[in-house]
Amino acid sequence: MIQDDVSPAYSNDLDGKKGRDVQEVVSLEELDYSNEVFTQDKALARGLKQRHVQMIALVGIFGTGLFLSSGRGLALVGNVGFVVSYVIIGVLVGLNQMANAEISTLMPVTGSNVRHASHFIDESIGFALGWINVYASVLPAELAATAVIMTYWTDLNPALWLSIFGVIIVATNSYKISFYGELEFCFGILKISLVLGLFLVGLVIDLGGVPSQERLGFRYWKETPWNEYFTTGSLGRFLALVKALNSACYSFGGVSAISFFGGESINPRTSIYIAAKRIIYRTCTLYFIAVFVLSLILSSKNPKIVSPTGNAAGSPWVIAIQGAGIKVLPHIINAIVLTSAFSAANLSLVQGSRYLFALAAKKHAPAVFLKTNKRGLPYWGLIFSAAFIPLSYMSCSSSSSTVFDWFQTITSSNLLIGWMSISVNHIAMTRAMKVQGYSRDRLPFKIRFAPQAAWFSLVAFFLIFITAGFSNFLHNNWDTSSFFSSYFVLPLFIVLTLFWKFFKKTKFVTSSQVDLYTLFKDVEDNPEPPIEKVRGWKIITLLWS
Structure with a gap:
């Protein structure tokens, strides 16, 4: 799918034959160089290595969505x-x-x-x-999940665990970015170990290796391949799939x-x-084999996932393993799932502070968010983001499952907007390069x-987004909170865009006005070491490096 094609842009002169200088399309005087593209990032510490960047992304994927709430999708669609x-x-x-890269x-x-x-x-x-963003x-969806997970072991008030984990998360974000990277790297190793362990345990259960349970094989695939939603037949199965897609986004x-973390990475182009x-x-290996094995060992009609309790006892993995009579392993799984939720909550706090930094870099937020301490951390952004941690106490009510679902739906909608923006940005870049004569080489x-x-x-993401709350338009199926969490981000995006456009009188950047010159000049001025090919026994390091 992905081609190892390192462009000669590192060595070619900007005026070479493979692309015309931007000056031929629009004069330098017409371009806005008042805000240098890379200047503000120099205040940040470049402490993240390649393995850190990869693991941060990996731990963000292998989170509560897979380990804790995937049972809802299984119950919904079969x-x-x-x-x-x-x-x-x-x-x-x-x-x-691919476009993002x-x-x-x-x-x-x-x-x-x-x-x-x-x-x-x-x-x-x-x-x-x-x-x-x-x-x-700042929506503490993952932090709320930590308290939900803890209820598997204790009846203590979830507010206690929210307070403890909230303090720890703020503390881990108050040191060097390299420390955060190492912490996430360790969590990533745990998650990879958990996924591989679940795969092996799931196969043992499925193939009849547990004395208390007979061989399952593809029994559940045959019994409940597709569930129906709202209506019966093919339409009901299609509606179930549409609803499950939005849940999978989370x-x-x-x-x-x-x-x-482009501004905080060592050799960012190579790392990214x-x-x-x-x-x-x-994703195509670890994630899909985990989902595949789960579908083999747990029926979508299991009452524990059809009517989840709102705590970690409703984790589909814990339910499947307990059903096989394995008593100790669920506690180990729950412990690593807890690190998953903690890690994801940690990432949310980091992202909140960095988004504020990115906004301030373009004068879209107060300049105070550009301030960094001696370790290169944007501490005012951290303080602002941490101020919203008390919202997690909403999950302490008896309806904690509903609150978690609400957070999850809002997060999924925001993710879809973010992914669509990546596609639109790449389309705009491609058009600008074509107009200005820059070859993709x-x-x-x-x-x-x-x-x-x-x-x-x-x-595809646009279609998933507009159908996310379709169930609210079905007969007698309206739910105000569901509609709000599914679509609130769209009017918010429109209002914020129009506000800034009229307030600052901004204009769309035409393809001929996009500043490609600075970007390609930076590529030339800051060459990075070539990628070392992984051979021999080192292939195993691809799991974590």
């Missing part, structure tokens, strides 16, 4: 439909990240798609995306982190490219079919 829904979203996310290696900045939108499309779009990041939430390539392969890393992947993922 055992075969469950696998199909994850394969569809996984493929679309993979295509989207190309544009982010050309312009590796903190905040990635937010600043890309301002640079390639319109500052008002970047303003709206930035504040939507801040709003999404599980892939952290994938865009491969480009998010390798992370993008390997995250797709890992000039890109620092070129990925085959990335332009087509951007268009395809854009259309």
Whole structure:
């Protein structure tokens, strides 16, 4: 799917035959160089290595969506439909990240798609995306999940665990970015070990290796391949799949982190490219085998996932393993799932502070968010993001499952907007390069079919987004909270865009006015070491490096 094509842009002169200088299309005087593209990022510490970037993205994917709430999707669409829904979203996310890798290696900045939108499309779009991402990041969905997970072991008030984990998360974000990277790397190793362990245990259960349970094989695929939603027949199965797709989006939430830390990574172009390539392969292997095995060992009609309790006892993995009579393993799984939720909550806090930094870099937020301490951390953004942690106490009520579902739906809608913005940014970059005469061979890393992947993922994610709350329009099925969580982000995006456009009188950046000169000049001025090919026994390191 991805071609190892390192462009000669590192060595070619900008006035070479493979592309005309931007000055031939629009004079330098017409371009706005008042805000240098990479200047603000110099205040951040470049402490993330390639393995850190990859693991941060990986732990963002293998989170509570897979380990805790995937049972809802299984109950909704059936055992075969469950696998199909994850394969569809996984493929679309993979295509989207191909486009993300190309544009982010050309312009590796903190905040990635937010600043890309301002640079390639319109500052008002970047303003709206930035504040939507801040709003999404400060929603403590994953932190709320930590308290839900703890109820598996204790009846203590969840507020206690929210307070403890909230303090720890703020503390881990108050030190060097390299410390955060190492912490997430360790969590990533745990998650990879858990996925591989679940795969092996699931196979043992499925093949009859547990004394208390007979061989399952593909029994559940035959008994409940597709469930129906709202109506019967083919239409009912299709509606169930459509609803399950939106739920599956939540599980892939952290994938865009491969480009998010462009301003804090060592050799960011190489790190982003390798992370993008390997995250797709890992998703296609580790993630899909986990979903596949789960569909073999747990019926979609299991009452415990059809009517979840709202705590970790409703984890489909715990339910399946307990059903096989294995007593100790569920506690081990729950412990690692807890680290997953903690890690995802940690990432949300980091992203909130960095989105504020990205906004401030374009003067879309107060300049105070650009301030960094001696370790290169944007501490005011951290303080602002941490101030919303008390929202997690909403999950302490008896309806904690409903609150978690509400957070999950809002997060899924925001993710879809973010993924669509990546596609639109790449389309704008491609058009600008064509108008200004820059060949795709000039890109620092070129990925085959990335332009087509951007268009395809854009259309697909748009369709998933507009159908996310379709159930509210079915007869006697209206739910105000569901409608709000599914579509609130759209009017918010429109209002924020129009506000900034009229307030600042911004204009859309035409293809001939996009500043490609600075981007390609930076590629030439900052060459990075060539990618070392992995051979021999080192192939095993692809799991974590």
